[in-house]
Amino acid sequence: MVPLHLTLPFAELEVGQQLYWNLGNLHLHGQVFLSSWIVIGALLALVVVGTRRMERDPRGVQNLLEFVWTYIRDLAREQIGEKAYRDWLPFIGTLFLFIFVCNWGGALIPWKLIELPNGELGAPTADINTTVAMALLVSLSYFYAGLSRKGLRYFEYYVEPTPIMLPFKIIEDFTKPLSLSFRLFGNILADELVVGVLAFLVPVIVPLPAMFLGLFTSAIQALIFATLAANYIGEAVHEEHH
């Protein structure tokens, strides 16, 4: 049997291949950092261009940025509440924007043109390290938000409305980051794999619907991650009215 990638040079699939960078004893996934730097660079360039000359009558990129800002503000305000959302707006917004540009960057930038010695470039969010890092940041944030706003009274949350909830609330603290990270990771990786497999089998036309679906899922995943993060923080700072 002739290997398919010899007859079809357009696409090859590699899963779990990493470009290792070594920092002392530490191993890093080089391809994740490279692609994340590229998308962060693009994001920062957009932001810098858009905020260079702010005017009261917005024009061009400033319009887009203001739309994005209002969108994130509404999301954070709805989930966290009027009182505390300002402190967390930058964090929620950064999560949303970073995941969004990572996902869309992974789908839209032709990474295949750049050859790496090992592994391949793609969406940084298709690497479990990235998603777990962000999910753990979310966990830390909601603990910090709750403790800084309510002090030790934060732990009343675990026995409300009844102490029977205690074990479930403790389990929740573990399932929240787990579900956050695996949902994002799984969706983006699965999307890349589906597009990759389709492109591998039929390199023209056929992968296009899957690519569009992938763009849609990517945006939705960014929204879900940011919304859930805001929701967890909102739960932590929420004041019960007795």
Add this chain to the structure above:
Amino acid sequence: MTSWLLLATADAANGVASGAPEGGLFDLDATLPLMAVQVVLLTFILNALFFRPVGRAVEEREGYVATSRADAKQKLAQAQRLEADLTDQLKEARLEAQKLIVEAEQESDKLYREALAVAQAESIAVREQSRREIEAEREQALSALQGQAERLGTLIVDRLLAAQ
């Protein structure tokens, strides 16, 4: 189809043999904390470059729009109050004018009636006087005629009696 599965297993085998990290989908390593640091840094950078300036611009505009709208509402209310005032004044003026017209009409009517009464009385008086004068003249004429007739009678009688 099989190539990437083969590759993955082969690579795993290679990795174990050479002592290098073996890779794989769930390969957690130092990428995680560094990525977390990177995201936190990005949060601060975006806060300085994006969230604060854009937020300030948007909220300044929202404040500007809110105050302009409040101003406009106030002005509109003022204009409506003025309009109501003026309408009231206009109504009062119209009523006043109406009253004046009615009064003037009544006045002129009264004057007309008075003038008419005076004229009628005068004409009656004049007629009465002239009637009396005519009467007196007729009386006079009649008595004069009677005197003449008597004189003529006596004259005729005298002549007839004298002729006999």
